[in-house]
């Protein structure tokens with residue numbers, strides 16, 4: 001059929017999509033291109049009409065005006081996918097939808113919702129006999145149309161009716177869909193949130209590499225574009241490296257300058273990176289590389305303070321070492337190695353927080369399967385993800401470790417996998433040189449340096465945490481444990497300084 005049906009057929013459409021901005025419209029088209037009949041709805045009718053006018057020939061669409069019509073057009077069990085602005089709009093749509101639905105129907109929220117909202121919504125809809133499925137979708141506009149990475153959570157039984165459809169529209173990596181049920185209630189949105197946290201760190205480390213090549217090695221964007229293109233043939237190969245080369249080679253038509261030089265250096269953020277950092281703190285997982293990448297965006301977005309700082313604060317780089325590398329080629333390779341090692345740490349931290357959150361929320365998350373979902377379709381897609389997946393025992397959608405534990409044979413930390421211990425060992429001299437050079441030159445590298453500090457902290461024989469415990473005991477009688485016997489102890493600091501067991 002070449003355009004949407006004008007009278008609304010009852011009970012025939014396979015799925016309904018409400019919210020037809022870039023993501024919803026492209027997901028709807030993706031379903032239709034894959035042979036599904038898709039009922040369309042948007043709060044304001046114009047988007048529905050535009051989609052039908054421009055893309056109605058791509059498949060079977062049913063254009064509807066109201067949510068009543070949308071629900072009426074769907075075959076049972078009804079599947080309604082919500083793709084509206086995250087937050088209150090999702091609750092608004094759910095409130096309108098619920099009275100129209102019947103037991104066993106499935107409400108899918110595929111936006112970037114906060115996982116706590118998803119947990120709340122799932123519990124509320126379960127009381128009404130409805131399935132609520134929070135689904136993480138990544139890949140942007142292009143991915144939504146041609147195959148995104150999809151991370152569905154929610155009740156496992158809903159996956160029987162929904163999973164095959166999602167798997168069909170998802171990206172495909174070596175014949176495997178970048179889609180699999182990840183866990184109950186908010187697990188899908190949590191996994192997507194961590195994906196975005198890693199995305200922030202990945203983008204920041206690329207930014208730090210660019211800054212070093214520019215400020216220390218004096219490489220102009222066009223020259224750097226070639227470096228990034230070459231790096232995309234190495235173990236850094238990824239979508240983000242690829243688009244970095246594209247952005248760096250773009251020339252502004254108006255000024256003739258590199259586009260990157262005319263873009264205001266204040267990075268925006270919609271919230272998912274910040275949520276990742278906050279959740280990392282909540283579950284006690286040290287996601288410092290991710291948090292630093294969020295802070296770096298925040299710092300960039302304080303132009304007045306930065307301007308004042310440039311007037312008031314000294315650089316202090318004179319006499320702090322020679323930043324200019326004598327061998328430019330060797331420096332570029334050092335930066336590449338530092339980028340790779342820092343990126344690995346960001347992945348290690350992100351995956352670690354998934355385990356911590358699994359323990360907190362009772363999710364059974366399999367890290368091998370989750371890594372498999374990110375191999376294609378999503379923003380962090382990279383050759384590295386296939387290696388990470390294999391380090392966690394490959395993809396096994398039937399493997400559901402106890403919440404907070406890892407399946408047998410999976411490393412306790414990504415960096416402990418033999419292929420990565422080796423890769424990091426090889427990168428370390430470069431990584432240390434790059435961080436030292438950046439510090440001496442006054443080039444901010446918050447994630448390169450924080451990732452290295454995490455690495456050194458992980459393997460330190462003794463940490464200054466012992467001193468912190470002494471301080472805590474001094475001012476607050478918080479007690480400490482001893483290295484030589486069990487129990488909790490307190491030194492009577494304001495008395496005779498003898499130790500008592502508490």
Ligand SMILES: NC(=O)C1=CN([C@@H]2O[C@H](COP(=O)(O)OP(=O)(O)OC[C@H]3O[C@@H](n4cnc5c(N)ncnc54)[C@H](OP(=O)(O)O)[C@@H]3O)[C@@H](O)[C@H]2O)C=CC1
Nearest residue numbers: 019020021022023024043044083084085086089111112140
């Ligand atoms: N853009 C991207 O690259 C990605 C986005 N996402 C997520 O997907 C979701 C959709 O994103 P995107 O397509 O960019 O669209 P937007 O986030 O810009 O949301 C616009 C859509 O939300 C609808 N809407 C807003 N408020 C309400 C309301 N109160 N009731 C009903 N509908 C409402 C709008 O309807 P109307 O037309 O009437 O205004 C429109 O259809 C978001 O959660 C986003 O975070 C996920 C991955 C990538």
Ligand SMILES: O=C(CO)[C@H](O)[C@H](O)COP(=O)(O)O
Nearest residue numbers: 138139268269270271272379
């Ligand atoms: O979810 C996404 C990709 O996976 C979006 O692109 C995300 O919204 C980008 O985040 P931000 O705007 O905070 O940089």
